Structure formats: structure tokens, C-alpha cells
Amino acid sequence: MNTEQSIKPPAIGEVWPGQGGIYGGVRHYPEGLCHIIFATEDVGRHAYGDYGKSVKAVSRTDGRANTEILIARKGKHPAAIAAAAYTDNNHTDFYLPAMGELHHGWQYAPESFSKDCYYISSTQYSAYDAYLMDFEDGWLYGNVKSHERVVRPVRRFLQ
Structure with a gap:
């Protein structure tokens, strides 16, 4: 048995x-129900990249x-x-969350994120825009890929 699976999780948001x-609860993924863990800190401001190019990173749920x-x-x-x-x-399995994963963080652990900036997701909106999450009011926006936004890594593992 995986040792991660044998440990009881804390309360969501801890x-x-x-x-x-930070424990974000359980979400459904292609591999099954998984625990989602948000990094305790942001890792700076970075651009999405590939401005003007359409890429296939369009999953709303699988970062x-x-x-x-x-x-x-x-x-x-x-x-x-x-x-x-x-x-x-x-743990070296962190990744850039999809828009749905960021929204999950807003729903269940909003106090873990800054309310005075936008977080970038891995979900492309268009060749020129990617989805952002505003933790002050829970809005998801499509905004310019070349602008630097806050990055919060996330990881997951099977329940």
C-alpha cells in the first residue's frame, strides 16, 4: 500500500x-478520486507563454x-x-493547476491564497489568453498570456 494513501488527511485548508x-480535499481525476494539495507558498509571477499560439492545454480540470x-x-x-x-x-510531482483546480481552492481553502493578485492557470482560453483566478471574489477571467501572474503549484495522489 502507498504510504500516502495510509495517512489520514487533516481538515481541508490545513x-x-x-x-x-495545504490539503484541498478530494477531486475526481482520470485516474480516480485524488487528494489535492496546494503548495503553501506562491512561486513568483510568471507569464503563461506562447502568446499568439494555440496549444492543446485546454483541460478545465486536469492541470x-x-x-x-x-x-x-x-x-x-x-x-x-x-x-x-x-x-x-x-515531492517533485507539482504542476500548474487547471482553472477548475484553482476554483476548487477558492471554494474550499480561499484563506490560503492572496486576494490582491490574479493566479494563472494551466488552462488556455485562446491563442492570446489563459484563464486567471481572482481569489477576492471567485471570478475566472481569460487574460493575456504574456502578462506575468502569480503561480501556485499543486499536486495530487490517489485517495
Whole structure:
């Protein structure tokens, strides 16, 4: 049995010792029900990248899949690169969250995020825009890919 699966999670919104961040609860993913963990800190401001190019990172729910697509574009996506480079408690499986994952954070652990900035998601809106999350009021916006926005890595593992 995976040791991550044998540990009881804390309350949603609390730091999960040894798991690399703040517990966000359970979400459904292609591989099944997973615990979602938001990094305890932001990793700077970075642009989405590839302004004017349409990429296939359009999942609204699976940031890991989006991040893999963006990373494969060889250095053209600074926000995805920064999120994927993040490590905590020896966990190296962080990625740039999809818009739905950021919205989940707003629903269940909004106090863990800054309310005075926009967080970039891995979900492309168009060739020129990517989705952003505003944690002050819960709005999702499509905005210019070349603008630098705050990056908050996330990871997940099977329940």
C-alpha cells in the first residue's frame, strides 16, 4: 500500500505534514478520486507563454495533463516550468493547476491564497489568453498570456 494513501488527511485548508502543502480535499481525476494539495507558498509571477499560439492545454480540470503539454513545448511556458520545478517534503510531482483546480481552492481553502493578485492557470482560453483566478471574489477571467501572474503549484495522489 502507498504510504500516502495510509495517512489520514487533516481538515481541508490545513497544512498536511509530509505532503507538501495545504490539503484541498478530494477531486475526481482520470485516474480516480485524488487528494489535492496546494503548495503553501506562491512561486513568483510568471507569464503563461506562447502568446499568439494555440496549444492543446485546454483541460478545465486536469492541470497535470495541461502542464505536461506546456512543458513539452521546450521552455516556452514559464508559469508551467516554475510550478513543475517546485518541490516540498521530497515531492517533485507539482504542476500548474487547471482553472477548475484553482476554483476548487477558492471554494474550499480561499484563506490560503492572496486576494490582491490574479493566479494563472494551466488552462488556455485562446491563442492570446489563459484563464486567471481572482481569489477576492471567485471570478475566472481569460487574460493575456504574456502578462506575468502569480503561480501556485499543486499536486495530487490517489485517495
